[in-house]
Amino acid sequence: MNKLQPIKVTVNGTVYERSVEPRLLLSDFIRHDLGLSGTHVGCEHGLCGACTILFDGESVRSCLIFAVQANGHEILTVESLGTPENMHPLQQAFTEKHALQCGFCTPGFLMSLVPFLEQHPDPTDEEIREAIDGNLCRCTGYQNMIGAVSLAAKKMAARQEELER
Numbered sequence: 001m002n003k004l005q006p007i008k009v010t011v012n013g014t015v016y017e018r019s020v021e022p023r024l025l026l027s028d029f030i031r032h033d034l035g036l037s038g039t040h041v042g043c044e045h046g047l048c049g050a051c052t053i054l055f056d057g058e059s060v061r062s063c064l065i066f067a068v069q070a071n072g073h074e075i076l077t078v079e080s081l082g083t084p085e086n087m088h089p090l091q092q093a094f095t096e097k098h099a100l101q102c103g104f105c106t107p108g109f110l111m112s113l114v115p116f117l118e119q120h121p122d123p124t125d126e127e128i129r130e131a132i133d134g135n136l137c138r139c140t141g142y143q144n145m146i147g148a149v150s151l152a153a154k155k156m157a158a159r160q161e162e163l164e165r
């Protein structure tokens with residue numbers, strides 16, 4: 001049996017201190033130890049993007065990282081984005097544009113797109129296609145997602161204007 005390793009990690013603004021096996025994947029730590037089941041697990045080898053989270057602000061695949069590697073780092077999962085009453089503009093746009101079908105892949109898409117939209121406030125369709133080409137949707141609902149990301153960019157710009165007024 002592997003010796004447990006103590007880790008301290010900030011997830012969605014809350015600091016968690018836990019002891020974990022060195023072989024535990026970060027995706028499993030998030031889902032099972034922390035109970036944050038919004039991060040989905042598909043392929044478990046870095047291909048599908050369903051497990052995407054933000055790690056110190058960068059989109060990463062949590063199935064390719066061990067939980068011990070998150071020691072001292074900041075993580076954001078899809079649960080950090082919004083609530084049903086107060087959705088992130090990207091979540092609103094996905095809803096309005098019917099950009100989710102079974103929804104299994106959706107958290108991964110959202111967590112890939114949040115930093116993309118911060119860096120590309122007015123993205124072209126081509127840039128959006130590139131941004132999501134590492135995430136797989138088995139329902140092949142990509143066209144609606146492209147419309148949703150454009151709409152989200154407009155919503156975020158409007159929100160920014162409002163804040164600056």
Ligand code: FES
Binds near residue numbers: 044049
């Ligand atoms: S579950 Fe991590 S990339 Fe597929």
Ligand code: FES
Binds near residue numbers: 100102105136138141
């Ligand atoms: S919405 Fe079904 S896999 Fe993406």
